[in-house]
Amino acid sequence: MIELEKKKERAYIVSCFKKGNRRDIEFENMNEMAFLAETAGAEIIDKIYQEVEKKSISTLIGKGKIEEIKQLASIDKIDLIVFDNELTPVQMKNLEKGLDIRVLDRSGVILDIFASRAKTKQAKTQVELAQLQYLLPRLTRMWTHLSKQFGGIGTKGPGETQIETDRRLLRNRIDHLKVVLAQISKQNEQKRKGQSKLPRFGLVGYTNAGKSTLMKLLTKENVYIENKLFATLDTTTRKFELPLGQEALLSDTVGFIKKLPAHLVASFESTLAEAKESDFLLHVVDVSHQYFRDHIATVNETLERLDIKHENNIIVFNKIDAIEDNDEFSMIKEEYPNSIFISAVKEININQLLNLLQNKYNELSKDYDILIPYTSTKLLNSLYELSEVIMRNDNDEGYRIKVRVPNAKIGKFNSIFKDLLI
Ligand SMILES: Nc1nc2c(ncn2[C@@H]2O[C@H](COP(=O)(O)OP(=O)(O)OP(=O)(O)O)[C@@H](O)[C@H]2O)c(=O)[nH]1
Ligand SMILES: [Mg+2]
Known part of the structure; x- marks a missing residue:
């Protein structure tokens, strides 16, 4: 019932915010809401807002505003009114009654898009x-x-x-x-668990930042890319090759957005488990977007909600081909000195990104528990060569050893010690 019809529904976007809030940000939120509603299949006829001292508990916006919107909507033949606010069940019911038109809120629209995109x-x-x-x-x-x-x-x-x-x-x-x-x-x-022990890089970021485009470029796999919100819902993981020839894994994940419904975040936790288990996260940002800083903050907040560490993430600023103002670009580079600036579409600075991944790969290491029987003592030499011994416990069966293996040596390590892992 909260699904939108196939035919384009004529819609208004309505937002209600407190007096004194920054208007530019509220307008940007409305634009984003409009983009979401369009992605869900609506045609946006107009955007309306009301600034209030206090939002109404029963109807969100004032009675006069409801009347005004109702009249405009009848002239414009509006089928649907989308609120850029989270509506309580009571507000939704009262607004529908007052406006006599179907009402959806941000969560309703996002859920609708997710429902139409879900494949697995x-x-x-x-x-x-x-x-x-x-x-x-x-x-x-x-x-x-x-x-x-x-x-x-x-x-x-x-x-x-x-x-x-x-x-x-x-x-x-x-x-x-x-x-x-x-x-x-x-x-x-x-x-x-059964998958290869290859190091895994995860792509996270705001929706539409270009994660899948980058995934496609690095892994040469055909992935779904679209200039719409939430093109990707499922995590996909593919192999790719680093400059020095080693293989690593890259995971593409669902994008985030402001005010993502809490239930949705919670239920997508398992999809994001792969990102969570990545050795290293790349936070992809559409740097050509005026409000990219807000996007970065939203993504970091969402990662926190999901208990995913983000302090060591590298920010990959994408779409540098779309930046028009060179001075602005220089300023951003100064502001984020440890980041990397690329264009996935125009393939700019991709080697720089790959070199960075190579360095990270070299830095990365993994811990293993291993049991070497006393009959195979000669293996100890290779073990010390390939890994760092963290703990050693000699017992009846043999040497129980905890080792840290740099990923660059995992291949060789596995070929010798695969059967001795515990
Ligand atoms: N100009 C420009 N556009 C890009 C670049 N990279 C991606 N895009 C465009 O941005 C849009 C979104 O790309 P996707 O790769 O689907 O973005 P995403 O981050 O995977 O989005 P979701 O899956 O919805 O979270 C597409 O229209 C891409 O063609 C780039 O470097 N420059
Ligand atoms: Mg995608």
Whole structure:
């Protein structure tokens, strides 16, 4: 019911913010909301905002504004009003009643886009879970809708008992989906454990920053790229080659956005597990975007919410081909001296990026536990050659050793010690 139709719906974007807030930022948020709504299939006819001292608990915007929007909307033949605010179930219900038009909020639109993009079982389950959690407190409103739609005698809407029953059904479904997701993430974890011990680089960043474009360029794999928000939902991991010839893994992940619904973040946690387990994260930023600094902050906040460390990330500023102002560009370079500036589309500075990855690769190392039987003592020499011994414990079976192997030596290390790992 919160899905948009296939045909383009004519929509207004409405935003309500406190007097004294920075208007340019609020307008940018509205632009982003419009881009989201367009991605979901709407045609944006106008953007309307109201600055208030205090947002109304029951209707968000004032009564007069509701009346004004209602009149404009009837002239413009508007099908849908999208609020760039998080609406409470009560506000949504009252706004729909007052405006007499369907109302969606930011979360509703994002969920809708995710629902239409989800392809794998994991993504579909994650989206359904987030949708149901969003729907649960709004159930009464949905029922009011239905009874209106099929209006007439005997369809005055279900009584409280019916709604309670439906709530219970929804809760059951939610519990079931959680179990399914836990199973999938366990399977994935198993799969990753069995995967190669190659070092893994993860791409994270704001939606539309160019993560998948970079992924495609480095791995030569065909990945989905689009100038729309949330082109990528599932994490994909592919091999790529470093300048000195070693192989490493690169993971492309779902992009982030401001005010991402909490349920969605929570349910995508397992998709992002791969990013979490990366040895090194590249934070891709669209530097040609006027508000890229806000994007960086949002991505870092989201990573924190997901308990993913970001202090050591390298920022990769992408789309330098699209920067028009050279002075501005010089300033940004000074502001972020440890970053790298590339264009994934025009293939500028890609070697520089690869060299950086090579250096990181050389720095990276992994810990292993190994048991060398006393009959194979001669292996100790190679072990010391290839790794750093962190702990050694001699017991009945042999030498139990914890070692740190630099990734550059993992290949050789594995070829000798693979069968002795514990
Ligand atoms: N001008 C320019 N455009 C780029 C560059 N890299 C990517 N783009 C464009 O930016 C848009 C988004 O690219 P994607 O690679 O899909 O971005 P993403 O970060 O994977 O986006 P999501 O999957 O939605 O999070 C596409 O239209 C790309 O062609 C670049 O270096 N320069
Ligand atoms: Mg992508």
